[in-house]
Amino acid sequence: MLRLHQALERNTGLLIFGILVVSSIGGLVQVLPSIVDDSLSTPSANVVPHTPLELVGRDVYIRESCSTCHSQQVRPLLAEVKRYGQYAGSGEFAYERPFLWGSKRTGPDLLRVGGKYTDAWHRVHMTDPRAVVPASIMPAYPWLAELPADDGTVVARLNALRKLGHPYSDADIEGAPATLSGKTELDGVIAYLQSLGKFAPQESAPDAHGGH
Amino acid sequence: MSARIPIDTPAHPPTYQDRVVTAFTAAAVFWAIVGMAAGVYVAAELVWPNLSFEQPWLSFGRLRTVHTNVVLFGFGVSALIGTSFYSVQRTSHTPLFAPRLSWFVFIAWQLTIVLGGWSLLAGWNGGKEYAELEWPFDIAITVVWLCYAVVFFGTIAKRKIAPIYISNWFYGALIIVIAMLHIVNNLAMPATLGKAYSLYPGAQDAIVQWWYGHNAVGFLLTGGFLGMLYYFLPKQAEQPIWSYRLSIVAFWAFVYSYIWAGPHHLHYNAIPEWVQSLAVVMSLILLAPSWATMINGVMTVANAWQKLRTDPALKFIVLALAFYGLATFEGPMMAIRSVNVMSHFTEWTIGHVHSGALGWNALITFGTFYYLVPRLAGRPLASVRLANAHFWLALAGTMLYILSMWAAGVSQSLLWLTLDEHGEVKYSFVEVMRAIAPYYLLRLLGGVLFLTGAVLMAYNLLKTFEGVRTVAARVPAVDAAPQVA
Numbered sequence: 001m002l003r004l005h006q007a008l009e010r011n012t013g014l015l016i017f018g019i020l021v022v023s024s025i026g027g028l029v030q031v032l033p034s035i036v037d038d039s040l041s042t043p044s045a046n047v048v049p050h051t052p053l054e055l056v057g058r059d060v061y062i063r064e065s066c067s068t069c070h071s072q073q074v075r076p077l078l079a080e081v082k083r084y085g086q087y088a089g090s091g092e093f094a095y096e097r098p099f100l101w102g103s104k105r106t107g108p109d110l111l112r113v114g115g116k117y118t119d120a121w122h123r124v125h126m127t128d129p130r131a132v133v134p135a136s137i138m139p140a141y142p143w144l145a146e147l148p149a150d151d152g153t154v155v156a157r158l159n160a161l162r163k164l165g166h167p168y169s170d171a172d173i174e175g176a177p178a179t180l181s182g183k184t185e186l187d188g189v190i191a192y193l194q195s196l197g198k199f200a201p202q203e204s205a206p207d208a209h210g211g212h
Numbered sequence: 213m214s215a216r217i218p219i220d221t222p223a224h225p226p227t228y229q230d231r232v233v234t235a236f237t238a239a240a241v242f243w244a245i246v247g248m249a250a251g252v253y254v255a256a257e258l259v260w261p262n263l264s265f266e267q268p269w270l271s272f273g274r275l276r277t278v279h280t281n282v283v284l285f286g287f288g289v290s291a292l293i294g295t296s297f298y299s300v301q302r303t304s305h306t307p308l309f310a311p312r313l314s315w316f317v318f319i320a321w322q323l324t325i326v327l328g329g330w331s332l333l334a335g336w337n338g339g340k341e342y343a344e345l346e347w348p349f350d351i352a353i354t355v356v357w358l359c360y361a362v363v364f365f366g367t368i369a370k371r372k373i374a375p376i377y378i379s380n381w382f383y384g385a386l387i388i389v390i391a392m393l394h395i396v397n398n399l400a401m402p403a404t405l406g407k408a409y410s411l412y413p414g415a416q417d418a419i420v421q422w423w424y425g426h427n428a429v430g431f432l433l434t435g436g437f438l439g440m441l442y443y444f445l446p447k448q449a450e451q452p453i454w455s456y457r458l459s460i461v462a463f464w465a466f467v468y469s470y471i472w473a474g475p476h477h478l479h480y481n482a483i484p485e486w487v488q489s490l491a492v493v494m495s496l497i498l499l500a501p502s503w504a505t506m507i508n509g510v511m512t513v514a515n516a517w518q519k520l521r522t523d524p525a526l527k528f529i530v531l532a533l534a535f536y537g538l539a540t541f542e543g544p545m546m547a548i549r550s551v552n553v554m555s556h557f558t559e560w561t562i563g564h565v566h567s568g569a570l571g572w573n574a575l576i577t578f579g580t581f582y583y584l585v586p587r588l589a590g591r592p593l594a595s596v597r598l599a600n601a602h603f604w605l606a607l608a609g610t611m612l613y614i615l616s617m618w619a620a621g622v623s624q625s626l627l628w629l630t631l632d633e634h635g636e637v638k639y640s641f642v643e644v645m646r647a648i649a650p651y652y653l654l655r656l657l658g659g660v661l662f663l664t665g666a667v668l669m670a671y672n673l674l675k676t677f678e679g680v681r682t683v684a685a686r687v688p689a690v691d692a693a694p695q696v697a
Contacts, residue, residue: 005460009376012369016388019381019467023389023431026471027396030490031423034483040415059407062339065273071557075480079629083637090482093414098339101418101481105557105624106258108641130261135642139257139264139271153404160403164411 044091047199049166050192052176053183055157056149057192060185061100064141071102072111072196085112085197092199095166107138112197122190141186149188150180227684228301229308234588234677235318236294237581241670243286243325244574248663250279255656259649269333277332277344283569284342284432286325291577292436293317293360296383298584299443300367303377305687309366313359320356324349336406340421342428343397347408350398357394361387378459382439385467389431397424415483419475426474433573434540435466438505441533444580445509448526449519454511458504465501469494476547479556488549495547502540509533524599528579531607535571539564553625559648560621563614570610570662578606578669585673590683594675602665602672609662613655620651 008018034040050058061067074080076087088111093099117125121132126144129136158166158173180188254276257263264271301308308314328349336346345353364387368376397420400408410417446453453459472494475487510533513519519526542564546555555561586593593599624644632638639647 009381009460010374012365012376015376015381015384016365019385019388020392022464022467023385023392023471025468026494027392027423030472030475030487031419034419034487035412035416037416037484040419040483041413063335063337064268064271065277065337065339065344067339068273068276068341073481075553075556077480077553077629078635079631079637082631082635083628083641088482090415093418093482096414097412097417098410099414099417099421100339101478103341103477103557104561109557133642135645137258137261137645139261139273140266141271142266143268153407157403157407157409160401160409164401164409164413 040090041094042091043094044089044199044201047092047094049095049161049168050195052154052158052172052179053149053188053191054195055161055188055192056154056180056183056185057188057190058100059157060144060189061192062098066110067100067102069102069104069106069138071105071109073101074109074111080109084109086200089201092201095161097161097164110193110196112200114194114197116197119190119194122193123186126186126189144186144189145184147185148180149183149185150177154180226307226687228298228687229311229314230298230588230683230685232308232311232314232318233294233298233584235315236290236297237584237588237673239318239322240287240290240294240577241581241666241673243282243290244577244666245663245670247279247282247287248659248666250275250282252656252659252663254279255652255659258652259656268335274333274335274337277337278329280342281332281344282325282329284428286329287577288432288436288573290321290325291580292383292386292432292440293321295440295444295580295584296364296380296386296436299377299379299439300364300383301687303373303380303443304367304371305373306367306370307687308363309370310363314363317356317360317363320352320359324352324356331406338398338400338408338410340397340410340417340424342425343394343421346406347398347400347402348405350394350400354391354395357387357391361391377443378453378456378463379439379442381463382435382442385463386431386436386439389427389435389467389471393424393427393431397421418478418481419483419487422474422477423471424474426477427471429568430470430473433568434470434502437573437576438466440576440580441505441509441529444576444583445529445533446512448523448529448579448583449513449516451512451516454508454514458508462501462504462508466498466505469498469501473498473547476552479547479549479552492547492549495544499541499544503537506533506537506540509536524593524596524603525579525582527600527603528575528582528606531603532572532576532579535567535575535610539568539572542567553629555621555625558621558624559617559651560625563617563621566617567610567614570606570613574662574666575606575610578602578666581669581673585676587685588683589677589680591676591680594672594678598668598672602668605661605665605668609658609660609665612658612661614658616651616654616658620648620655623648623651 008014074084074087081087125132126141128140129138154176155173158168158176162168254272257272328345337344338346368380399411402408412420473491475491476495479488513530545551582599627639627644627647630638
């Protein structure tokens with residue numbers, strides 16, 4: 001044992017190799033099986049990819065780092081399900097790249113926020129949060145209403161996602177710019193927020209992951 | 213007897229490449245102040261949200277991302293590369309391998325931080341925490357990192373001493389494992405120059421991300437800075453490492469077990485339970501190598517306690533060791549699922565991160581710089597009193613920060629999870645926000661104190677360096693090198 005270590009600490013190549021092997025074991029046993037585990041990337045029955053407008057909104061959500069303060073992950077705890085709704089299942093995230101579960105709730109969880117507020121409420125809230133929630137500490141996002149939803153890259157974005165396996169048809173992609181015409185980034189964000197929650201697993205559906 | 217001519221005693225013995233070390237040190241101090249100032253600003257925004265002035269680049273989401281990236285990759289990595297270049301030469305008794313490449317690493321890395329920081333302000337964001345920089349920057353980082361590896365391992369390969377000193381293993385593990393994590397986690401399909409989509413969907417993306425995220429903490433903020441500890445603590449204490457054998461055991465246990473712990477960031481999330489459970493067990497095991505290193509460090513100073521009365525550099529390093537012990541105990545506790553139910557998604561996490569980032573990473577770097585800069589400048593520190601003032605500001609700032617965030621985090625989780633007599637949630641989200649608002653103000657105060665200390669340090673180090681051109685440190689003759697059996 002001591003001799004083995006003398007070899008390691010006297011040979012640069014061997015030390016590099018040793019570190020590489022020892023540090024890889026955990027990833028190979030724990031992460032690799034998860035990446036090849038199809039059950040984690042198979043969409044649940046009711047899950048479909050985002051519409052172009054929702055995708056634009058989701059990308060704005062990423063651009064503004066909304067997930068720094070808002071999680072999208074309801075845990076299977078009684079108080080949490082009472083507050084936010086049905087807990088999360090892995091199948092509803094099959095078209096989420098990157099995942100936006102978050103690690104911090106400076107603001108509330110948004111996984112099931114769709115339909116809880118009207119579009120008009122969201123419009124005011126995004127432009128001037130304290131007009132509707134006086135105690136809110138969220139920044140105002142007035143520029144979203146001034147920027148067009150289509151910045152000319154939506155086709156490239158949909159194509160990239162299709163290459164990754166999101167089932168967009170040619171017609172979906174070609175027609176995307178038309179569906180965005182006249183819309184703003186704010187419309188996109190609202191469409192995205194209103195879509196959150198519609199993929200909630202049915203209470204009765206068997207769910208292999210996250211359930212207790 | 214025909215004398216064997218020693219290979220390495222030319223008329224002018226080679227000197228160490230220390231100017232690049234000076235450059236990295238200056239950059240690290242600069243980024244510390246920029247990154248911490250951004251942190252103070254976003255902390256203030258949580259108290260006075262209108263401080264974003266409706267400007268996109270000043271809004272919390274974008275500026276907080278700049279804060280984390282600048283302190284991690286601007287301050288932290290510049291400090292690590294600089295100190296590793298300093299110590300690898302001295303523990304190998306040879307100047308840097310490929311010195312021009314070391315300057316390329318310096319310039320390219322600083323350029324990446326400047327342009328990357330600007331891209332984050334402009335809204336280029338990959339969306340994965342601590343890996344937000346978009347794909348062109350990911351490629352740039354990979355290239356610079358490989359060049360860093362060539363300089364570092366090249367220097368070790370041409371060393372004049374048979375054993376590779378322990379600090380170099382930790383720096384080496386930093387280089388190798390961060391390369392692996394960075395490349396695997398950032399694999400993505402580019403759509404435009406500023407936008408790419410992760411190769412992994414949903415739950416799998418989450419597992420890969422926290423394998424990266426946790427081990428970036430592990431091998432950069434823990435492993436890399438342990439490399440710093442193993443060189444600069446014995447140097448400043450003028451004591452050998454207490455147990456070399458313990459350091460060997462702790463090193464391999466650390467490299468093996470850290471990697472497994474990532475999914476403890478995803479407890480009760482939509483990932484398989486076996487992955488979570490494995491992460492709990494390995495997180496608890498991780499306590500052993502973490503504390504073995506702490507004990508090794510504390511015992512190394514055990515014969516030099518009297519120095520703590522007068523030596524500000526050693527004070528910083530020893531206090532850092534204490535916070536290291538605290539954070540590496542708290543981490544495994546928070547990885548237990550029943551504790552994690554309380555801590556996850558709350559300010560407790562922020563407190564935990566900062567007990568490590570401020571208490572351990574920043575303090576050990578400050579202590580190291582108070583050791584390093586007088587040596588690079590060839591003259592004593594400009595003001596020991598100012599360094600002592602910095603010490604107390606840093607300690608007060610860190611304590612105020614983590615105590616307020618602990619209090620805020622525990623309040624949040626208790627209030628969030630409380631049900632009333634009808635089985636409904638008792639407190640609305642806004643009521644909980646009101647309950648923790650005072651702690652945000654205390655945290656801001658803690659941040660301001662800490663930043664003030666860092667500004668004092670920058671001034672002090674600048675004064676120390678004022679008017680100094682270069683100091684050449686000679687490489688010692690080989691036969692003076694101690695041979696460890």
